[in-house]
Amino acid sequence: MNKTFDHIHFNLNTNVNNPLRIIFLCGSFFVFDGKEKDGRKDKRVVLRKYIEDLSPNFKCVILEDKFLFSNDTEKLNYNDIDFKSLKIIEVLTSIMSDKVMVFHESFSTAAEIGLFSGNTNITNKMVILAPDLYSIEEDVISGFLKLSYNNDYFKDFNIEILRYYPGVYNYDISENFRKYHTYFVGNEIGESLDKSLREQLKFETELRVKLSRRTNYTKKNYYSLLENNLNIVMETNNLIAYLMSLFTVKSVKSEMRTKRDDIDSITDSVVIRRKILFKVSAILKEYFNDYIVKSIRADNPSLEFEKYDIILSGHEVTLSKTIDYFVYIIFGIGLIKINEKKIVITTEMEAISANYSNLIVKNASGILSEVLDFE
Incomplete structure (x- = not known):
């Protein structure tokens, strides 16, 4: 880590204006973009375009479109980050999302609805179509x-x-069995659904990010001291906000953009991509852990502890694996890319992450002051 930036850490109590909003689109029978029948696009492809056209900060995730459980030149492999269960993937994606929309037409989507509805962190943001x-x-x-x-x-x-x-058209399962498959007529969602969706996609313009010391009442985002161990508990949305803010720190971006030394002789694009994304994830973990501890020390200078643990509320996936998956998500929605064996932080990512800049502060002569010199 570049020690020149040791004085930088996180703001533990502020608002983010116009944050990134992730919308998870679920359904069955996904037809990949470009392979539609008679020009009929998959409903989720149509809905994704509709939502992302509403705001540059709205980004949709369709798992089948970007991820799978095997190596592929276009899609990311869940196995690379040791995710073996689709259940965990779906729940984690839902928790990381601001809205979860399920096209319900099958046994599979009924199971998804049942899975999601068992988690109160998800139900309040669910919509069934x-x-x-x-x-x-x-x-x-x-x-x-x-x-x-x-x-x-x-x-x-x-x-x-x-x-x-x-x-509706008939989809042939076999010679003797067919079922209905639905699509948006003219690849347009229609006036009635448009009105309903706009109501569902009215998010708060600000995101509250707060981490404070736990007192005698329960908080969702807090830290507490037990003997010499610092326990940090936070919601995934707070974690995402802090990770997004790291993309406004020059030292972080500089490290990400530096080419790995061990990929010069590698020609396999899948291996290159995996190694580069692992590097991005490792850098985010290092800076996040360093900054969050320094933030708490700045918030409570008299606090003494020898070790710390960070737990994410709402799911059993570790902090490390959640950050791995966050990198997958931002790569999948196009906010970071790979070119010439190096990571590319897109102009879109620069614009969105700039909204998180006030989460980065420095301690100048013992006085806490906002300072971010971002590009």
Whole structure:
């Protein structure tokens, strides 16, 4: 680490204006962009374009489009960061997202809804998109789903359900079996759904980021001292905010952009990409851990501890693996890229991360003051 920047650490109590908003799009039967039947694009591809056109800070994640469990020149391999369970991946992606939208039409998506609804950190930001009853001659919100998530009498556990009016064609599973497949007519979401979606995508313009010492009441983001051990607990959204702020620090970006010495002779693009992303992840971990500890010391100069632990609330994935996956996500949504065996921090990432610059502060002569000289 560049010791010139040892005086820099995080602001533990501030707001981020116009933050990055991640929208997780779920569904079944994904048709990859460019392989549509008769010009009919996959519903999630259409919805992604619609959402991302609303704001430059809205970024959609479609897992099937960017990730898989094997090596591929275009997609990232979950196994490289030791993720073996799709369940963990889906839950972690949902927790990292500001909105989770599920196109429900199958047993698989019903299982997804059930998985997500068991986590209170996810249910409040879930939206189910269901086709109109008459379009597919069946109401997919029925039985258990209706009683659990669309109950007129007990509304505390309901999930927002948006109806849309799709086009339908028969998809041949085999010679003797076919099923309905839906699409947006004209690859447009339609006026009615447009109105509903705009309401769902009204986010707060500010994101509150706060980490304070725990007192005798429960906090979601706090640190506490037990004997000589500092325990830090934070929500994933706070972690993402701090990681985004690191992209405004020159020393961090400089280290990321430096080419790894061990890839000059490598020609395999998959191996090159993996090594470069590992480097980005390692740098973020190093700076994050260093800055968060220095921040707490600045917040409580009399606090003495010999070691520390950082736990993320809401899921069982470790901090290290969560940061690995964060790098996957920002690569998957195009905020960082790889060119000539080096990482490229896109102009879009520069613009979005600049909103997080006030999370970076320095201690100048014992006085805490905001200072970020970012590019």
